[in-house]
Amino acid sequence: MAQEVTLEIEGKAQPDAVPEADRLSPPSSGSPRSFDKPSAKPGARTKILLGLAALLFVTVALAAGYYFFMGWESTDDAQIDGYVNPISSRVAGYITKVYAEDNQYVKAGTLLAQIDATDYEVALASAQATLANDRATADASQVNVPITSVNTASEMASAQADVDNSRAGISASQKGLAAARAALLQAEANNAKAQDDVKRYKPLVDRQEIPEQLYVQAVQTANATAAAVEVAAANVQADQDAVTQAQGNFDQAVAALESARTGPQQVRIQQSRALAAAALADKSRDAVQQAQLNLNYTRIMAPVDGLIAKRSVQVGQYVVPGQQLLAVVPLDDIWVTANFKETQLRNVRPGEPVAIYVDAYGRDYSGHVESIAGGTGAIFSLLPPENATGNYVKVVQRVPVRLRFDPGQDPDHRLRPGLSVEPKVNVKWPNRIDQAER
Numbered sequence: 001m002a003q004e005v006t007l008e009i010e011g012k013a014q015p016d017a018v019p020e021a022d023r024l025s026p027p028s029s030g031s032p033r034s035f036d037k038p039s040a041k042p043g044a045r046t047k048i049l050l051g052l053a054a055l056l057f058v059t060v061a062l063a064a065g066y067y068f069f070m071g072w073e074s075t076d077d078a079q080i081d082g083y084v085n086p087i088s089s090r091v092a093g094y095i096t097k098v099y100a101e102d103n104q105y106v107k108a109g110t111l112l113a114q115i116d117a118t119d120y121e122v123a124l125a126s127a128q129a130t131l132a133n134d135r136a137t138a139d140a141s142q143v144n145v146p147i148t149s150v151n152t153a154s155e156m157a158s159a160q161a162d163v164d165n166s167r168a169g170i171s172a173s174q175k176g177l178a179a180a181r182a183a184l185l186q187a188e189a190n191n192a193k194a195q196d197d198v199k200r201y202k203p204l205v206d207r208q209e210i211p212e213q214l215y216v217q218a219v220q221t222a223n224a225t226a227a228a229v230e231v232a233a234a235n236v237q238a239d240q241d242a243v244t245q246a247q248g249n250f251d252q253a254v255a256a257l258e259s260a261r262t263g264p265q266q267v268r269i270q271q272s273r274a275l276a277a278a279a280l281a282d283k284s285r286d287a288v289q290q291a292q293l294n295l296n297y298t299r300i301m302a303p304v305d306g307l308i309a310k311r312s313v314q315v316g317q318y319v320v321p322g323q324q325l326l327a328v329v330p331l332d333d334i335w336v337t338a339n340f341k342e343t344q345l346r347n348v349r350p351g352e353p354v355a356i357y358v359d360a361y362g363r364d365y366s367g368h369v370e371s372i373a374g375g376t377g378a379i380f381s382l383l384p385p386e387n388a389t390g391n392y393v394k395v396v397q398r399v400p401v402r403l404r405f406d407p408g409q410d411p412d413h414r415l416r417p418g419l420s421v422e423p424k425v426n427v428k429w430p431n432r433i434d435q436a437e438r
Helices: 037-070 118-206 212-261 263-297
Strands: 005-009 012-016 072-074 078-082 085-088 093-098 111-115 299-301 306-309 324-329 334-341 353-358 363-372 398-405 421-426
Touching: 078 421, 111 324, 118 212, 118 263, 263 299, 334 421, 353 398, 398 421
Parallel strands: none
Antiparallel strands: 005 012, 072 421, 078 334, 085 324, 093 111, 111 299, 306 324, 334 398, 353 363, 353 421, 363 398
């Protein structure tokens, strides 16, 4: 009878059928069981194959472990960061109402607190009244500019015409005076001749050498010429007065023309007044805008979406400009500040994927490397280290690295600044530095 040999494979006994030619010969009686030499080859081959398989398994496991563990850079010195927007008052006054509470989520533009607006409403009304008055003054001044310009041109033309007319009047009066003087001279000559005739005829009449009638006519002629002299003299005086009056009129016309010639300067003065009035109106308009802004500032609004924090304002409290009342923490703009050792940054580059484990929620969030700080944390500390003191101990420095969460992972805003996280940067496929250069 042939016997079956069992092989121990992976801790389990399994029967293995042996071919008829390779079966073991039955042992002889009274002697120990012996095997033929060729029958040991299959077992040795199996052991070799198992050894190779185990070696391959260990090699693959080591490679996978190296790939997994050496392809990531992680740190537990990291936390979520975000902005804290302080909300301050821009005007002074008493708080009449507070609408926000700590940890309340608000939208941008939400009314947070109200300052008493009575004084600012009065200031706005006063500024508006001043603006209305200044605008009326500016409008009137602007209207007066063309009126003054037209009047100035008309006055100049009229004054010039008066000067021309006065000059013509002087010329005419002087001509009349000359004619009157000539007439006076003629009358005086006629009167002298007539008086001579009377004197000459008188002895002749007394001697009756000429008719008395001729003497009487001579006397009458002398009297007439004497009267004509008086009339001519009166005309000369009248014409002299006319010349004097014409000269006075001319002087007045010249003075009026000189006054009219200052009209353009008056126009410029009026234009300057109009500009000054317009500037005053603009200043009043700015005052109205400032008063309106101050009134609007009594309503303290949320600048961004976020959670209310550090509320310190109370109803009835008097606040001044710049005084912080509360803060708003936006939850849509958060990131992770991870302080990696300097020896971990060899293959860390902006844009590389990151797995961010949040301790508070026990889960991973995806993200990426946004930026690497411009220096180590010690450099930006209040008292940076001074290594040139003689005693130096090399300490591995840490460099802040900003990690950004990928969008859409926190719709409920559960991630808050200050939470501890443990990021792992995937550096499996970086542009590695050539190791051969070192």
